[in-house]
Amino acid sequence: MMHGFGWILGIEDTCVYPHAGARMQPLDEFELTEHNRRWRDDLKMARDLGADSIRYGAQWPLVHTRPGRFEWGRLEERFDFAVNDLGLQVIADLVHYGTPTWLSGSFADPDYPQVVADYAGSFAARFAGLVDAVTPLNEPVTTASFCGLRGVWPPALTGWRGWTAVTLGIARGIQSSIVAVRDANPHAQIVHVEASAIYEADTEALSEHARHLESIGMLPTDLLTGRVTPQHDEYAWLIENGASAAELDDLVRNAATFDYLGVNYYPDLTPRTLTETGGAVEQHATNQWTKGLVDSVRGFIRRYESPVIVTETSIEGSDRVRGDWVDGSIDAVRRLAAGGADVRGYTWWPMFDFIDWSYASGGRNVEEFQVEDRVVAARTSETSSKTPFLRRMGLVRLEEQVDGSLSRVPTAAAERFALQAKNSTPSGAAMEGH
Template sequence: MAKSFLTHIKDNFGDGLYEGDEYGGAAGHDGSGLPTGNAGNFMFATGIECSYPTIAGGTIRRDLLAETDHYARYKEDLALVKELGLKVLRYNLPYYLIHQAPGRFDWEFADKAMAEIKRLGITPILDLMHFGVPDWIGNFQNPELPVHFAEYCGAVARRYPWVRFYTPVNEIYVTARASAKDGIWNEQLKDDRAFITAMKHIAAASIMGNQQIAKYRPDCVIVQSESAEYVHEMRAVPTPEICLLNKLRFLSLDLLYAHPIDSEVLIYCLDNGLTRQELDWFMAGEPPGYQIMGNDYYGRNERIIKPNGDWCAAEDVLGWYTMTRQYYERYRKPVMHTETNTFNAKDAECWLWKQWVNVQRIRQDGVPVVGFTWYSLLDQLDWDISLAEKRLAVNACGLYDLDRKIRPVGESYKMMIREFGQITIMPHGEMFEFTTRPATLKVEK
């Protein structure tokens, strides 16, 4: 009887584990191991909390880098990023301190921090405006903001030409709302016209800043971090106010990405100071560079409003998966989970893994998610009251506490990074790299 073809194969090549299998084949690498820094790696990241709005009528500057002692301990903090096994860090250069006047900059701290980041081999996603502006600019009602901010962005890109990843303005929608609609920060207004004024000035600043970055770094990657939010209204007949609120969450990205604006939102904008000429300018086209849509999600981003008007938390009713899917289907941009945490340290480990399950599931369903961020490296202060007062109450949401001692969620994040750190930005993404290296990843994550 003739031998089976399998017998011939075994006689000539052995019983499985064939030579060549290691190159992305049946015995290929499964994506585990610490990130290598390869451009194809999925971007596991953390961030160093850096907000600096003014409160109390502009008399108090909340600078979280100062309040968490980062200016004095920046080398120690950056070493913690390395200790976690991370290669990517959302990092802010304090705009309000650096840009001292038109054409005048103080780079002293920025130069030291950036040199250390470069020395450690960390890839920064440089955040250039985080909830505040220099005193001499005033606030977000200033129509000169886009011009001044563009100058700053160009100066940063020239000074650090090795940086490719940027977030020009962190959370445009949150910045405008908290400053001009909720009355918490900066101009502290509670006015629809002030809100739209702030929104258009900040969005224009981001676009012009992006343009200047691209001028000096044409291959720039722009990670636009924005808060994913939703209000669940538990009334038989929804109110116009909540319906509008749930549509306004898209406005910053609509302006940024030149996406047609919902008719109700457009009427609201035009009624509150957006001109046809300004609208045409925003809708002319997308900013330059490679655009990644960053979706920030905290359980507190979802809220339920009861029939009597009372509010309650709605953590994970939609969750990051469903909310991000809404944003992705609207804008069709690669996605990064750019912020998450929980204020309850006991829940943090479980929250971390739940967010990672969301990321894995949405990737399996075809949405290109390129990175994940636990925000932030260290515990924060007063974010339970949105920095509205300077109480200096600790929010235990960091991977490390303010004594730089690792928290259980930090150990869990280390475990996650060791397990998944070499998965590719997109399944089978290695096939698109022009390189002499062999493929290393077979399984999808």
């Protein structure tokens, strides 16, 4: 997939449509950010900023309109333009937090693994030769949190038993999807993308809890790769939370492999410190700057022995802060490569700002923990304007105009990314220049 080192941009593509009884409106970032109107210009911008590849969402809820029925027209037009007109490689993001609304149990539905495999295989067959790089499901651990632990998105399960039900479904679904994709397109490359999990404890009493949460963060990938045998640290915990020995054995028998491991890391969101107040354990973001990125990449490589692509990173804040993270994170990747780490690409995600997920939940704070008061205050605003909900994480700012439309304004951080992509290829034994 990667010839040399890949400079990648991603367009936020969360696509979650409510099932019956859900407490949300459709969460369709392509629509909310007006990408559906501006997709040609957005893709051209990615090319002009120096990207050679783009992570792009297939929007499963909109494509798979009923069992066995797929509407590929919109994707065909966009992929053809990106690849044949602009020379971009597409890394297709098949599932990004949402399932078709007719699949009543969503990720926990008994039919989910087969349904998602049918979709993945149909996609791979339809776009073979045009789009050969495929991510079966973005961030299993985040999906399980929002859909199974905290009941934010369908199937809206709660608690660790809900998390386990969703995670087992996801793992089976990824296994079956990988088989279907490779059967349909022997040249396909699987990019498995997972969020980093970094926890620290402010007291010795919480250290085991922090270790447990980090271990849970690895469980979806351990499950799909067949590592969760009775000797696994979390095997008994999974059984206690509703998994059966037969289910776990089946995942071991159907162990999957991937070609690249995508690592998602945000310096202001990923590392968390556990504290205890009044008997309750709380999580607080702890910015480790590049240390967390380096530790995360090294940890994933050590655990799974796979080439790594940094598939998401960015930081929320001023243009200056974002520009500093462009330089700092790319320098960290350069140091990793120089030290022998097999890192194949770097992705800034998102290329442009996006609409906070709470916008679709009536302003209800849906984040896993409070990041900062300003953001929470914006989410509880009753204004119809999108401005209070804009997450300033892009290289390109979205600016709401008088008519409500969202203009694209490249920042100094965008210029720094373009300069890095043009003049700087990380070097090391695992990387070759273009």
